Amino acid sequence: MNTDEDVTTARFAALDRKLKAAWEDLFARSRLIKTILEGRIDKQLYAIYLMETYHYTLHNARNQALVGVRALDIGIPYLKFCFEHATEETGHEHMALHDLLSLGLPKESLKIPPPLPMTEAMIAYLYWVSATGNPVRRLGYSYWAESSYDFVMPLVNKVRESLDLKPAQMTFFVAHSKIDEEHAAQVRRMITQNCKTDQDWQDVERVMTTSLRLMGNMMDEVYAEYERLQKEQSPGYAFLGHMK
Amino acid sequence: MNTDEDVTTARFAALDRKLKAAWEDLFARSRLIKTILEGRIDKQLYAIYLMETYHYTLHNARNQALVGVRALDIGIPYLKFCFEHATEETGHEHMALHDLLSLGLPKESLKIPPPLPMTEAMIAYLYWVSATGNPVRRLGYSYWAESSYDFVMPLVNKVRESLDLKPAQMTFFVAHSKIDEEHAAQVRRMITQNCKTDQDWQDVERVMTTSLRLMGNMMDEVYAEYERLQKEQSPGYAFLGHMK
Amino acid sequence: MNTDEDVTTARFAALDRKLKAAWEDLFARSRLIKTILEGRIDKQLYAIYLMETYHYTLHNARNQALVGVRALDIGIPYLKFCFEHATEETGHEHMALHDLLSLGLPKESLKIPPPLPMTEAMIAYLYWVSATGNPVRRLGYSYWAESSYDFVMPLVNKVRESLDLKPAQMTFFVAHSKIDEEHAAQVRRMITQNCKTDQDWQDVERVMTTSLRLMGNMMDEVYAEYERLQKEQSPGYAFLGHMK
C-alpha cells in the first residue's frame, strides 16, 4: 500500500539524502570548515564570516516576502507563510552585528565593507529564485537553512570553544536555532502542501543544493579574504586589527 | 511651549482635515454613494462593487509587503510592520467573495470579470507608490483605509438595511472594522515614527488623497457598469441576472 | 471569402471606432480642450500641461523597455521593437522642457513641481500594464499615442495660433508627429503579428481606452491646477507668474 503520506515521506527522505551529500561535499572541500574543525579559527576569520552573514541575512526577509508579492496564483496558506516568515526573519542581521561587536571590536571602528563578490552572488540568486520561476522553489533554501543544525551545530560549538565565547556572544546561531525548529516544521508543511508534481520537488531540490553551494562559495571567499588580510592585502578589513 | 508631541498632534489634525474634505468631496460627487444613501442600492449594484473590492483587495497584502522588499534603508520597526500588516491582510479578498456569494448567487454561475479600468488604475497606483518614491508614503493609503469608519459605517449600515442583510453577509466591512482599529493605531504609530520632514508628511498626504480619489473613480465606474447592465450592455456582468 | 487580412482590417476598424468614440467623449467632457478650441488658452495653462507632459514622457521609454525585460515568451521581433522603440523615445521629455522654456520662462526660475496626482496615476498604470498581464497589451497605449494626430493636430494648431508660437517652440508636438508616422506603422505591424486571440485584441483595446481616459483625467487636473493658480492657491506653480 502506497499512501500519499508514504510518498511524501519518501520524497523528504530523498531530499534529505541530497542535502546530506551536499553538506558532506561542502565539509570535504571547505577550508573555512576545516579551519573551524581543527580549532584554528581566530576572531578575525570569524568576524569576516559574521560580516558576510550580516550582509545576506539583511535580505532574507525581503526575498522571502517577494515570493508572496509576485506570485499571484499561490494559495492563501503559502502566501501567509511568505509574509509571516518574512516578519519573523526581519532584523535577524542585527544578531550577526551584535555578535561581531561582542568580539571586542570598538563600535566606532566598525565599518562593514560591501559584501564580498560571492556573497553578492548568493544574495542575487535568492532574489532571482524568489522573483521568477516556480514560486515553491524558494522553500528549497528555507529547507536547508532551517534543517541543517546537525551539520552546523558542531561547527558552532567548535567556534565557541576555540574563541572561548559565551552563548550571549553567539546570538545569531544559538537564538536562531530555537526559533528555527518551528520554522523547519512550517517549511516542511509548506513543501508537503505545495509540491504537487515531480517538477515541484525537483525545483525545490535544485534551489536547496544550489543555494548551499553558493553559501559554500561565500565561505571560500571569507577564507580567501582572511588570507589576504593576514598578508596585509585587505584594506577594507584592516580595521579588524583593532580586535583582540 | 511647543513639544514634539504637540507638533505631531497638529500634523494629524491637518491630515484629518484633508481626509474629511476628500471624503466630503467624494460624498458630494459620487452617484454610487448617493444611491446608497437614498436607500436605492440593489443587489446587482452591490455585487459589482464587491467584485471590484475583491480585485483590489487581492493586491493589498502584496503591495504592502513590497514596501519592505524594496526599501533597504527603513528601520526595523517599519520593515516589520510592512510584513506583519501584509500577513494580516492576506486573504481578505475572500471575505468580499463570501459576501458576494451570500447575496444568493449560485456559486457555479460566478465568473468574476477582470477588474474594471479604474479599479486596475487604483491597483497600479498602489503598486507604484509601494515600489517607488518615499517608502513612508504608502502609509497614506493605510491611513484612510483604516481610519474612515465614520464615513464608511453609515454607508455600510444603509446597504445592510436596504438589502436586508445579516452581519454574517457583510463580513468584509463588519469583520474588517474590528481588525482595523488596531491597524489604525499601528499606522498612526508608524507615521509618527517615520515621518521626520515636511516632505514625508506631504508624501503621506498626497498618497492619502490620491488613493481615495482613485477609489472614488472606481466607485463611479462601478455605477456606470451597473447602468450598462440595466441597459443589457454589460455582457461580462450579465450572470448577475441570476441573482434575486 | 474571409481572409486573414480581411479579419485584421476589420479588427483595426473596430479598434479605430472605439478610439474615435473615446476621443469624442474626451472632447465632450474636457475643460482643457474646450478652452483650447475656444482660443482662450494662455501661457500658464499651456505651461502646466507641458510640465505634466514632461513628467509622463520621462517614463515612456522606460515602461516600453520593461515589456521586453519581463516578458520571456515573446517573439524576437516584438522584443526588438520594445527596445528599439524605447531607444527612439529616450529623451523626448526634453522637447517638452524646451518648449516650456521657449514660452519665456527664465531658466533659473524653473522648478518643476512633482507630477500632479492624476499624472502619477497614469505613469503608474503604464508601468503596471508593462510589468504584468498580457505583454501585447501595452501596444494599446502606443496605438493611440501615435495614431491620434487627427484629434491632436487641431488642438496643436489652435494652441500655436492662440499663443502665437513658432514651430520651433512646439518641438514636442511637431517633431513628434513626424517621427511618429513610422512608429504608428510599426505599432500596427506589431499588433497584427502578436494579437492572435480575441483576448489579445481585447487586452489591447482595454489599455488603449483606459490610458486615454487616464490622460483625460490628467488634462482635467491640469485645468484644475490652473484654476487654483488663478486664485493664488497653487504655490508649487506660482513661479509661472514670471512668464509673460
Add this chain to the structure above:
Amino acid sequence: MNTDEDVTTARFAALDRKLKAAWEDLFARSRLIKTILEGRIDKQLYAIYLMETYHYTLHNARNQALVGVRALDIGIPYLKFCFEHATEETGHEHMALHDLLSLGLPKESLKIPPPLPMTEAMIAYLYWVSATGNPVRRLGYSYWAESSYDFVMPLVNKVRESLDLKPAQMTFFVAHSKIDEEHAAQVRRMITQNCKTDQDWQDVERVMTTSLRLMGNMMDEVYAEYERLQKEQSPGYAFLGHMK
C-alpha cells in the same frame, strides 16, 4: 601635467590589468579551457557549453535594458546606450542555438534542459547588478564581455580546429566578434562619461571581475556535467548521444 584624459587612460590601464589577471586565473584553473587548449574538446562538451551560452545570452538584452528602466537619474546618452545595446543584443541566443544544431544534432531531438545551477547564478547576478546599486556598474560586465577577444579567440580557433567546424558553424563567436568591436568602443565611452568617482570605477571593476568569475564557475559546471554524461549520469543531456 595630469589631464583628465591621462587619468582616464590610467584608469582603463588598471582595469585592463585586473581583467588580464582575472583571465589568467581562469585559464590556470579551468578544466574546460585546458581541455580546449589541449585539443581534446569533443562535440558533446562543446554542445553543453553552447546550451549554457544560449541560456544566459537569452537574458543579456533584458538585463541590459533593465538598467535604463530602473535608473531614473542617469543621463540621456547612457540611457539611450542601455536601450540601443539591448536592441543589438536581442536574439543573439539564436546564434548559439544555430551553432548547436549545426553540430549535427537532429532538430527534433533537441530538448534544451534548464540552465545548470551556476549558469542560473550568473543570470541572477546580472539581473541583480542591473536592478540595484550603482547604475554604471553593469558596464563592468559589458567591458569584459566585449573586450576579451585576445583571450577568447585562441579558444575559439582551437575549438574550430578540434571539431573541424566552418565559420558558419560558429556564428555566435565569429559574428559576435565583429559586432562587438563597435560595442566595445561604446562601452569604453560610456565608462569614460559616467564614471566620475573612485567608487564608480571600483563598482565597474567589481562587476567585471565577479561576472567573469561566475562565468568561470559556469564553465566548471559545464565540464562537470560533461563528466557525468560520460558516466551516463546525466539524463537531461543524454540526447546529445544522437550527435556524432
